[in-house]
Amino acid sequence: MPGQAGEPGGLTHFNALPQDAAEDALRTCCGSRAWAHRLAAHRPYPDLDSLLAAADEAAYDLTLDDTARALACEERPRLPAAAAYSAAYTALAAAHSVYESRFGHAFVICLDDIAPGEALDHLLTGLRDRLGNDQEEERVLAAEELRRLARGRITRLVRNLPVGRPVTPDTARRDSFGYSPYVPV
Structure with missing residues (x-):
């Protein structure tokens, strides 16, 4: 199957998870319960591409409240300790604060x-550019970025799901996020 190359048992394991465990794993990819429930309920997926297409469709169908809840689950990136003294990271922290406000x-x-x-x-650059958006324009852009983040996280989740080990929210997050999607390592 095309979408399973390099995913030894990952998609098979994901498809076999109990509903609650699959939803927990998916909520590490996107914080919307409705999105996670919908994806978990439509298993099994024949390949990763099918799962990603379903994730996109579910993301496009999120209500404003679902999107807001998913965005509320996103965390500000944790900066490396040494970065706290860098001018660029200081600017980043300040821009994040302004954006969040x-x-x-x-x-x-x-x-x-x-x-x-x-x-x-x-x-x-993205932060500075998007600070000029109005509320509606930014809501649309943030929802699109959330959808794109979820795709990458799902891909990493499925590729890193070990066969024979239970998946919990903690192991799913650790296994699917080898790096922060926000800050370079």
């Missing part, structure tokens, strides 16, 4: 396709 949720941006050395610049 203006829009009421953490800034979300998917950096999956950005080279690690360019991620901080891309993040700062």
Whole structure:
């Protein structure tokens, strides 16, 4: 199956999880309970591409309240201790604070396709650009970035699901997030 290459048993294991465990694992990818419930309820998926397509469709169908709850689950990135003294990270922390005050949720941006050395610049530029948005425009952009983040997280989740080990929210998050989607490592 095309979507399962490099996923030894990951999708098979995901498809076999009890409903509650599958929803818990999916909520590590997107904080919306409705989204996670819908994806878990429509298993089994024949391949990763089918799961990702279903995730996209479910994301597009989120209500404003579901999107707001999912955004509320997103955390501000944790910065490395040494970064706290960097001018760029100081600017990042300040921009995050302004964004959160203006829009009421953490800034979300998917950096999956950005080279690690360019991620901080891309993040700062995105933050600065999006601070000029009105509430509705930013809601739409944040929902799209949340959808893109969920796709990457699902891919990592499925690829990292070990066969034979129970999945909990903690192990799913640790296994699917080898790096922060926000801050370069």
